[in-house]
Amino acid sequence: MPITSITSDPEQLVLTIVGEYPVPVDRLWDAWADPRQIERFWGPPGWPATFTRHDMVVGGRSDYVMTGPDGERSAGYWFITAIEPGRFFEVTDGFAAADGEPNDEMPSMTMRYEFEATSDGSRFTGVTRFPSVEAMEQLVEMGMVEGATAAFGQMDDLLADLAAFAVGRATDATVLDDVTIRTSRVVRGSVEQVWRAHHDADLVRRWLLGPDGWTMPVCEVAEQVGDTFRYEWESATDGNRFGFEGEMIDALPPTRAVTSERPIGSTDPGTVNELTLTPVAGGTLVCIVITCPSTEVRDEMLGTGMVEGMEFGYARLEALLASAVA
DSSP: OOEEEEEEETTTTEEEEEEEESSOHHHHHHHHHOHHHHTTTSSOTTSOEEEEEEOOSTTOEEEEEEEOTTSOEEEEEEEEEEEETTTEEEEEEEEEOTTSSBOTTSOOEEEEEEEEEETTEEEEEEEEEOSSHHHHHHHHHTTHHHHHHHHHTTHHHHHHOGGGTSTTOOOEEEEEETTEEEEEEEESSOHHHHHHHHHOHHHHHHHOOOSTTEEEEEEEOOOSTTOEEEEEEEETTTOOEEEEEEEEEEEETTTEEEEEEEETTOOSOOEEEEEEEEEETTEEEEEEEEEOSSHHHHHHHHTTTHHHHHHHHHHHHHHHHHTTOO
16 A cells, blocks of 8 residues: 555644655656656546646646546646755645636645655655645545545556656657647756757757758747747758747746747747656656647647657757767
8 A cells, every 4th residue: 555644633734645655766756747647646536637737846837637527627736836856845736716727715735745765665745734724624524635545546556657657758749638738758868958959049950850851941049038939941852841930928947938839921820839848767858738729720730740750859859968969
């Protein structure tokens, strides 16, 4: 049984959950840091979670929705207030309204999760602090303890499934909802290296090329909020060209950048692309959450071979980083 204890202290307004697992501490940490993995256990059985944002840095935010068997939805958020990768993170946790904003009619709480090695694996200790006796009683009555026990009980299978998330796995895409896609790939290299490779024009034009046979004659990058970018590719075979342009609309270097994007010359609504870089075992998890203007555009995008083209680029990026150029 992975959960070794759940204790409550009504006088101190604290609920403590401890879990122990036969895996190294960095494997346990990655299960919380990687949105693909935390989705496998954050919601209890029958209520799987989907994370549309997961920024494991101070000042970052996570947004998720748990969906019940009859389509019921329960949304929540984290505001990350403190973190030391591999050791602990602390968040403000609360309920969200349908628009994703905090639901002020429900109580929020502070959660701190600490991670440590043990003689035969690793342990996490989660301490939740409530703002009042009433808030603690309300959430416990809503099934918080039973839900957490059932949810964390799913971690054994997840932690055993290393192959699904390890470095060396090709780029994958997950459909998050009717208009949103998340692509994911672990790239061998540090967060700082991968960030630079995305925002240095000389480096971008060397790896962001898709399949062999294409060049990037135009590479104008956006380095800070408000900057515009323009990328154009040309086929070495027939000279055909295409490209995209957009603007950086939010950034938290070196871990997060949000851009708008549309085909050059198009007046149709484009996409919003949220790039998140997270340190994990073996390198940096590169996630891009792409929000499309419609389901039709989402499906068209997936049908273009976009994911395969991204994999060609990430493979080049790894070779570039291995050469110590970046």
